[in-house]
Amino acid sequence: MSENSDMRVVLVGGGGREHALARALCRSARRVELHAAPGNPGIDKLAAAAVAIDMNDHAALADYCRAQAIDLVVVGPEQPLAAGMADVLRAAGIAVFGPSSAAAQLEASKKFSKEFMRRHGVPTAAYRVFDSSQTAAAREYLATLSGKVVLKADGLAAGKGVVICEDAAAAVVEIDDFFTGRFGDAGATVVVEEFLDGQEASVFAICDGENYITLAAAQDHKRAFDDDKGPNTGGMGAYAPAPVVTDEVMQRVRERVIEPVLRGMRAEGMPFVGCLFCGLMIDDAGDVSVVEFNVRLGDPEAQVVLDLVEGDVTRLLYSAARGALDTTAVASVAKGFRCCVVLASGGYPGSYSKGHVIEGLEHLDDSQVYHAGTKIDAEGALVTNGGRVLAICGQAATVEEAVAGAYEALHKVHFENMMYRRDIARRALG
Ligand code: AMP
Numbered sequence: 001m002s003e004n005s006d007m008r009v010v011l012v013g014g015g016g017r018e019h020a021l022a023r024a025l026c027r028s029a030r031r032v033e034l035h036a037a038p039g040n041p042g043i044d045k046l047a048a049a050a051v052a053i054d055m056n057d058h059a060a061l062a063d064y065c066r067a068q069a070i071d072l073v074v075v076g077p078e079q080p081l082a083a084g085m086a087d088v089l090r091a092a093g094i095a096v097f098g099p100s101s102a103a104a105q106l107e108a109s110k111k112f113s114k115e116f117m118r119r120h121g122v123p124t125a126a127y128r129v130f131d132s133s134q135t136a137a138a139r140e141y142l143a144t145l146s147g148k149v150v151l152k153a154d155g156l157a158a159g160k161g162v163v164i165c166e167d168a169a170a171a172v173v174e175i176d177d178f179f180t181g182r183f184g185d186a187g188a189t190v191v192v193e194e195f196l197d198g199q200e201a202s203v204f205a206i207c208d209g210e211n212y213i214t215l216a217a218a219q220d221h222k223r224a225f226d227d228d229k230g231p232n233t234g235g236m237g238a239y240a241p242a243p244v245v246t247d248e249v250m251q252r253v254r255e256r257v258i259e260p261v262l263r264g265m266r267a268e269g270m271p272f273v274g275c276l277f278c279g280l281m282i283d284d285a286g287d288v289s290v291v292e293f294n295v296r297l298g299d300p301e302a303q304v305v306l307d308l309v310e311g312d313v314t315r316l317l318y319s320a321a322r323g324a325l326d327t328t329a330v331a332s333v334a335k336g337f338r339c340c341v342v343l344a345s346g347g348y349p350g351s352y353s354k355g356h357v358i359e360g361l362e363h364l365d366d367s368q369v370y371h372a373g374t375k376i377d378a379e380g381a382l383v384t385n386g387g388r389v390l391a392i393c394g395q396a397a398t399v400e401e402a403v404a405g406a407y408e409a410l411h412k413v414h415f416e417n418m419m420y421r422r423d424i425a426r427r428a429l430g
């Protein structure tokens, strides 16, 4: 394929992160023909085709890619990666941005991830792993701990399989809940770990199995309500670059986290191709500990980090997928600051209603809006269709202006039971 020919790209997923990916892919110097699998009303405006295939049927997707001469598949969410989508596509000779199911264990199994970190000397909280046949041993271990304790379901639980307990006594009660099926099979094995103090930040490394580049560090807001109150969600807003990740901290993340992970994954026969999402805790001294790994971009972090990139994201992801990362594809990973605020349905992350008409988007610049849980109803109206409905963004030379821009924009949008946090990026504002 020549430098100037069209690129035919399948984008897997249909949330806000994938809308951000779609927009970033379409900014390429090449003309990108986007095939949305399955997309959403925001992505659909950018896409040339919708891929009407069950995303669990990886062989059918590989057939589609061959029939349509697809150059690149970009996988947004973790589930298809854990289920082996990238393995099937790669075996069919298709370039795919996303790890194999073996490498996706870094996210899909907390036990795997912790043991991998221990094997390769990556800093992380002290921990033990127990399954439901080891309740007595788990209790004994908990009795030796002081202070807060963190319990994590081993398997994928959509960001909700983590419980922070005030003390060991509370953890003894909670852990029984895990073992008796509160998180289904995902909670049959539990990681018990020490509580880490500090500020959280996320660093995204675009990897080709051996080489990588980092994007701007971001801070997410996982709790549902202001002042970090309420239940954990998928993420209620984000901004980047996060000042807590100074150049010195970023250097530590490279040397102590990303590079040992890439070396370790290669040495263990599962080179990591895709986006390594390092969820970090940074203490007052600037020391870093890994809270979790994910094997894809964050949502809503993608909605801030991708738009800060000056360069050709399509070229970058395509080169990573082919195992030959082109670091010249990107000139800068942070052109100013970007902030996004998630507009959610009241009740999220619990139960909520759907089908409410969304008004006011016509007053916003397209670049400020990402669709997540939206759909076009039978009457042709744009309505709510999920917990996280939209992400509204602001971008500017300073973090203050970026935040102000996001809130100014979202005040023009309305739907019934709309809920959002009013304090996104407050940490960066001091
Ligand atoms: P995880 O799914 O592992 O990222 O956990 C979800 C959230 O729980 C994290 O974003 C943190 O806010 C919190 N958390 C997880 N592990 C720890 C820990 N060891 N110490 C403090 N907070 C934690």
Ligand code: GLY
Residues within 6 Å of the ligand: 159, 220, 234, 235, 294, 297, 298, 299, 300, 301
């Ligand atoms: N926003 C956190 C995540 O994508 O896992």
